[in-house]
Amino acid sequence: MCELLAMSANVPTDIVFSFTGLAERGGVTGPHVDGWGITFYEGKGNRTFKDAAPSCSSQVARLIKSYPIKSEVVISHIRQANRGAVRLENTHPFTRELWGRYWSYAHNGQLSNYQQPLHTKRYQRVGETDSEQAFCWLLESLVNKFGEQAPKDMIPVFEHIALLAAKIRRLGVFNMILSDGRYLMNFCSNNLCYITRRAPFGTAQLIDTDVVIDFHQETTPDDVVTIVATRPLTGNEHWQVLQPGEWKLFRLGELLCGGITAEAGLAQN
Incomplete structure (x- = not known):
């Protein structure tokens, strides 16, 4: 299996601390040695x-750990290959244009x-992975449902994505993170958790390497x-563990909505 990491913040924030912990799982404290990737959003x-x-x-990865790129939304992934060769085109995150x-x-x-x-027609995968194919299907299903123009209210879009994710989950394990640069959505199949940090900030200790940070010195109230x-990436904080079928939607660090979606049949959308 692979491991996921994402961030949603209300101000441009670097993810150096969390990524430092995740990177250790790519060959030191974990077996995820088949590539990695990270996407930082900046405006559109x-x-x-x-x-x-x-x-x-x-x-x-050493550059990312030492260079504090600031962003309001970040998605990252370390890979343990099960489908598709160990090649760049099979590494996550995958990106496509929509609306x-x-x-x-x-x-x-x-x-x-x-x-x-x-199966898809409009969106085609570049690599060989089931992951990328599922992403293409999700986006094509959104176009089929909502049309060629972005809806003014995006909440129903993400509620529909939760239904689509529940359908994909019938085909296997499907833990997912997804963003359009404004919203960050996650869907849990079996392993996913999150933590929201706000004032008063304290210290955090990474589980996978001996690194401690005092967020009070790095943040504003x-x-x-x-x-x-x-x-969980830290051992001295309380992480919220998601249930199978549970999803959450964040914007600017705040939880907007979520729910638990039962598995559903996979019909064409």
Whole structure:
């Protein structure tokens, strides 16, 4: 399996601390050595860094750990390959355009017998993974449901994505993070958690390496930062663990809505 990491914040914030912990799981404290990637949003644009090398030894990952790129939304992924070769095109996050915005996505899990149920025409995968195919199907299903123009109210869009994710979950394990640069959504199949940090800020200790940070020295009283991860990254904080089928939607660090979606049949949307 792979591991996920994401951030939603109300001010541009760097993710160096959390990514430092995640990167250790790519070959030191975890077996996820088949590549990694990270996407930072800046306005309507984004910048993505990927490497097919393990995150624990990647020179590009070393840059991310030392260079505090500030963003309000970040998505990251470390890979343990189960479908698709260890190549750059198979590393997450994947990005596509929809409704004039870049959507980015990463998946943890494995799907079976997915080719026909997740068949697409408009969006085509570039690599070989079930993950990318599921992303293409999600976006194509949104166009089929809502049309070529973005709805004014995006909440129903993410509620529909939750239903689509529940359908994909019938094909296997489907833990997902997804963003259009404004909203951050996560969907839990079996392993996903989050923590929202706000004043009064304290210290945090990474589980995977001996790094401690005092957030009081790094933040202002108005900052709100939510971190999503496959497993807790710190050992001295309380992380909220999601239930199977549960989803959450964040914007600017705050929880907007969520729910638990039962598994559903996979019909064409």
